[in-house]
Structures are given as structure tokens and as C-alpha cells.
Amino acid sequence: MNWQWFHRLSSxxxxxxxxxxxxxxxWGISLILIVAGLYQGLYNSVIDYQQGSTVRxxxxxxxxxxxxxxxxxxxxxAAAIGYIWRIKLxxxxxxxAAPVGAAMTLLALVTGSLWGKPIWNTWWVWDARLxxxxxxxxxYLGFMSLHxxxxxxxxxxxxxxxxxxxxxxxxxxxxxxxxxxxTLHQGATISKxxxxxxxxxxxxxxLLMIFAVILFCSAVMMYRMRNEVLSREQSKSWVKExxxx
Amino acid sequence: xxxxLLQRELLRHWRCRQDLINPLIFFILTVSLFPLAVTPDGQxxxxxxxxxxxxxxxxxxxxxxxxxxxxDYHDGTLELLLLQSGSSYTVVMAKIISxxxxxxxxxxxxxxxxxxxxxxxxxxxTALMLTLLIGTPVLSLIGSVGMxxxxxxxxxxxxxxxxxxxxxxxxxxxxxxxxxxxxxxxDYSGQLAFMGAFLLGSISLVPLASVAAIRVSIx
Amino acid sequence: MSMSxxxxxxxxxxxxxxSYGIALLVFGGLFVGVKLQRKRLIKQLxxxxxxxxxxxxxxxx
Numbered sequence: 001m002n003w004q005w006f007h008r009l010s011s012x013x014x015x016x017x018x019x020x021x022x023x024x025x026x027w028g029i030s031l032i033l034i035v036a037g038l039y040q041g042l043y044n045s046v047i048d049y050q051q052g053s054t055v056r057x058x059x060x061x062x063x064x065x066x067x068x069x070x071x072x073x074x075x076x077x078a079a080a081i082g083y084i085w086r087i088k089l090x091x092x093x094x095x096x097a098a099p100v101g102a103a104m105t106l107l108a109l110v111t112g113s114l115w116g117k118p119i120w121n122t123w124w125v126w127d128a129r130l131x132x133x134x135x136x137x138x139x140y141l142g143f144m145s146l147h148x149x150x151x152x153x154x155x156x157x158x159x160x161x162x163x164x165x166x167x168x169x170x171x172x173x174x175x176x177x178x179x180x181x182x183t184l185h186q187g188a189t190i191s192k193x194x195x196x197x198x199x200x201x202x203x204x205x206x207l208l209m210i211f212a213v214i215l216f217c218s219a220v221m222m223y224r225m226r227n228e229v230l231s232r233e234q235s236k237s238w239v240k241e242x243x244x245x
Numbered sequence: 246x247x248x249x250l251l252q253r254e255l256l257r258h259w260r261c262r263q264d265l266i267n268p269l270i271f272f273i274l275t276v277s278l279f280p281l282a283v284t285p286d287g288q289x290x291x292x293x294x295x296x297x298x299x300x301x302x303x304x305x306x307x308x309x310x311x312x313x314x315x316x317d318y319h320d321g322t323l324e325l326l327l328l329q330s331g332s333s334y335t336v337v338m339a340k341i342i343s344x345x346x347x348x349x350x351x352x353x354x355x356x357x358x359x360x361x362x363x364x365x366x367x368x369x370x371t372a373l374m375l376t377l378l379i380g381t382p383v384l385s386l387i388g389s390v391g392m393x394x395x396x397x398x399x400x401x402x403x404x405x406x407x408x409x410x411x412x413x414x415x416x417x418x419x420x421x422x423x424x425x426x427x428x429x430x431x432d433y434s435g436q437l438a439f440m441g442a443f444l445l446g447s448i449s450l451v452p453l454a455s456v457a458a459i460r461v462s463i464x
Numbered sequence: 465m466s467m468s469x470x471x472x473x474x475x476x477x478x479x480x481x482x483s484y485g486i487a488l489l490v491f492g493g494l495f496v497g498v499k500l501q502r503k504r505l506i507k508q509l510x511x512x513x514x515x516x517x518x519x520x521x522x523x524x525x
Contacts, residue, residue, distance in 0.1 A: 042484075053473035053474040053476045054476045054479055056480050057479065057480055060483050100494065103490050103494055107486070107487055107490050110483070111487065114480075115479065118476050135411045138407065141407065145407060146404060149395075149401075150397075155462075159461045162461060163408060166390060167412070173443075177418045177439075178418065180418075181419075217494075230506075231509075234509055243506055243509050244510075
């Protein structure tokens with residue numbers, strides 16, 4: 001069995017080279033998607049009958065919420081790969097995913113509040129989604145804090161990795177618990193955000209923004225990974241060449 | 246092997262009896278503060294009482310986690326214990342069980358007193374004891390993972406809370422709501438079932454994570 | 465749609481534009497942050513390599 005390709009995949013140097021050529025495309029395409037999405041979302045699409053123009057916040061809220069969860073899974077999977085197979089590049093991926101994911105979670109919470117206030121007249125509600133999203137933010141912050149706390153970066157990788165793996169199991173459990181708790185307390189009826197059949201112009205805007213955000217965040221994560229590679233492999237000669245002098 | 250380890254752990258805890266009293270006192274004090282801060286009104290207290298007692302239990306359990314691995318980590322015993330063949334699972338379980346016996350169980354025993362303070366009805370008291378009985382082992386279990394990860398760190402304590410509290414939330418939700426349900430005379434077997442499931446799941450999975458965590462810290 | 469209508473967003477302008485404004489800040493912050501990180505790193509590594517080179521030449525003498 002030819003494992004060469006697998007070893008290449010886990011080589012930081014290979015990643016640095018490949019990402020160098022991919023990155024401009026990521027930035028470029030995400031920029032195009034952002035512009036198109038903003039145009040479509042803010043200008044070209046219809047407004048919701050009930051929610052009026054506030055629905056335009058959805059084009060920020062849904063993509064960032066989606067990204068926040070996606071990057072957590074990415075982080076946890078990367079951490080698991082790094083932990084089980086001891087692949088440094090995987091740990092670098094996990095560490096790079098965390099700040100991006102945390103930022104998206106924060107943004108999802110903020111845009112959610114700003115959307116909720118005009119519509120439901122409240123900044124916050126303890127329904128399953130919001131609460132789970134808040135906990136997700138704490139998990140991200142915990143991951144980053146734990147990783148920072150270790151002097152030996154590689155030990156920190158593994159420690160934070162354990163946390164990420166434990167956390168990924170817990171997030172669905174938390175979501176389920178809060179949802180269950182809410183159905184008990186009939187009060188939080190606003191939790192069921194219905195996605196009514198969307199007008200195509202809205203759907204296009206939403207899809208554009210989702211892809212835009214994911215692509216942009218991936219670019220940021222990749223850039224961070226490149227920095228991690230340079231930092232961790234600093235003793236290697238190829239890094240010295242790249243840095244110059 | 247488990248018995249021997251357990252004996253050792255319990256002896257260790259007994260030698261620092263003072264450390265065991267502290268979480269208990271904290272638990273009682275914290276709960277007592279709430280009627281003073283919020284209202285002595287019986288009705289309202291009864292409603293929020295279950296939640297308050299549960300949160301206080303959570304915090305008390307967390308405060309006492311230090312004792313689990315710290316001393317053995319610092320004098321190298323932890324490393325030795327894990328290096329021995331024989332199951333590292335046993336080592337961790339012994340520590341967790343002794344932690345629960347010395348911190349969780351006292352909480353359970355003293356909870357009726359606090360329930361009375363918070364004006365919780367007698368059905369509520371039974372529910373409280375039951376849920377704490379099932380829930381506090383889970384707190385010890387999950388806490389051991391967090392403790393394993395932070396045992397080598399200087400600023401470990403604060404970080405520990407950040408790591409472990411989000412993971413405690415499902416237990417908190419089900420535990421507190423079971424007591425509220427009981428106090429209102431409703432059936433709470435569903436909550437108990439979930440907590441039981443969580444306990445069983447933790448017993449099987451957590452020691453793995455805990456050993457992994459300690460191995461990381463020992464490095 | 466006129467410019468003023470666009471800004472007003474049917475009365476919800478404050479909420480909509482705050483959202484987009486904060487989003488702009490966060491995304492911008494991520495972008496700038498990551499670029500600055502690289503800059504700082506390169507500067508640091510250059511300094512490190514120079515020091516190492518100096519030590520090497522000194523030890524060879």
C-alpha cells in the first residue's frame with residue numbers, strides 16, 4: 001500500500017506550498033461572493049412580509065451560525081486526527097480553526113440579538129439554539145485558553161485536543177437538554193424559528209452569503225495555519241529560505 | 246486492586262479532613278445567601294430553590310476537584326500509578342470514587358436540610374436527594390477529565406471552571422428540573438432516566454478521557 | 465429604492481446596519497489579525513536567525 005501520499009498530506013512544508021497557491025483563489029472568490037451576496041441580500045431581494053427589512057440580518061446570522069458549528073467540528077476532527085495519529089499538521093489545523101470559529105459564534109450571537117430585538121422585542125431568550133450557541137462560545141474559549149496555558153506547545157495541543165473531543169460529544173447533548181427543558185417551560189415559544197418557504201431571491205442571497213462566509217473563514221484559517229507552520233518549523237532550512245536572510 | 250487503591254485514596258483524604266469540610270461549608274453558605282439576597286418569600290424560594298441548590302452543588306464539586314490529582318501529580322506518584330500495568334482505568338476510578346465519597350455524598354446527605362431552608366416540599370426533597378445521588382458522581386467523573394488536563398498548570402483553577410462548567414450543563418438542567426417537577430407534584434422519572442443514562446455513559450467513557458488527560462499533563 | 469429608504473430599512477435601519485457594521489468589524493479584524501500575526505512572526509524569526517548566525521560565526525572563530 002503506497003502511504004506516500006498520506007505522508008505528503010501531513011507534511012507541513014507541503015501544506016505551506018499548496019496553501020500558498022490556493023490562498024489567493026480563496027480570498028478572491030470569497031470577495032466576489034461577499035459582494036454578490038451583499039448586493040443580493042441588501043438590495044435585490046424581497047423583504048419578508050412579517051419581519052420587514054430585519055430579515056436582511058438573516059443573511060449574516062445564518063451563515064455565521066452555520067460556520068460556528070462547522071468549524072467546531074473541523075476543530076474537533078483535526079484534534080482527534082492529531083491526537084490519534086500524532087500528526088502535527090492536524091493539531092495546527094485545530095489551533096487555527098478555534099479563533100475563527102469563536103469569532104463566528106460571537107457574531108452569530110450578536111446578529112441574533114440584533115435580529116431578535118425588533119422582532120420579538122427581546123435581546124435574548126434561553127431557547128435551545130441560543131443557549132447551545134453560547135455554550136459553544138465557552139467551549140471555543142476554553143479550548144483556546146487551555147492551549148495557551150501550556151508552555152510546551154505540543155503538550156498544549158494534546159490537552160486542548162482532549163477537550164475538543166470531549167466537547168464535540170457534549171454539544172448535541174447540551175442542545176437536546178435545553179430543547180427538552182424549553183418544551184417543558186412553554187414560555188419560550190419563540191424558539192421555533194420557522195424557515196418559511198423562502199422567496200428565491202432570498203434563498204440566493206442566503207446561499208451566496210453562506211458560501212462567502214465559509215470560504216472567507218477557511219482562508220483565514222489557512223493563513224493562520226501557514227503562520228503556525230512557519231512558527232513551529234522555524235528550525236528547518238526551508239523556513240529559513242522562505243523568511244529570507 | 247481497586248479496593249487497595251480506594252483505601253489509599255480514602256486514607257489520604259481523611260488525613261486532610263479540613264479540605265473536605267470546606268466544600269460542604271461553601272455549599273451551605275452559598276445556598277443560604279440566596280434567601281437573603283433575593284427574597285424570604287416562601288413561594289418564590291420554592292420555585293428557584295432547586296436550581297440554586299443544584300448550582301451550589303456544582304460549584305462545590307468543582308472547588309473540591311483539586312484534591313483529586315494534585316498531590317499525586319506533584320510528587321510523581323500519579324505517573325508511577327499509571328505506568329504500572331494493571332488497569333489505569335482502575336487508578337482513575339479509585340480516585341473518582343473516593344472524590345465522590347468525600348465530596349458528593351456529603352452534599353447528598355446534607356441536601357434535605359438545605360431543601361427545607363429553600364422551602365421545597367417533601368416530594369421535592371426526595372427528588373433532590375435522588376438527583377444529587379445520581380448527578381454528583383457525574384460531576385466527579387467529568388470533573389476528573391478537566392482536572393487531568395489542568396493539573397500541571399499554574400493557573401489551573403480558573404481554567405478548570407471554564408472547561409468543566411459547560412460540560413456540567415445537561416446534568417444541571419435535568420437535575421434541577423426534576424426537583425421542580427417533583428415539587429409541583431409531577432412525575433420526574435424521565436429526568437431521572439436521562440441522568441441515569443448520563444451516569445452510565447460517563448462511567449464507561451470518562452475514565453478513558455481522564456487517563457488520556459493525565460497522560461498529556463504528565464508529559 | 466432611494467438612498468434614504470435603503471438606509472432606513474423600513475424603520476429597522478439601526479438593527480440591520482449595526483449587524484452589518486459589527487460583522488464588518490469582526491471579519492476585518494480576522495483578516496487584519498492574521499496578517500499582522502504573520503508580519504510579527506517574520507520579524508521575530510528574522511531577528512532569531514540573525515542572532516543564531518552571529519553565534520555561529522563567533523563560535524567558529
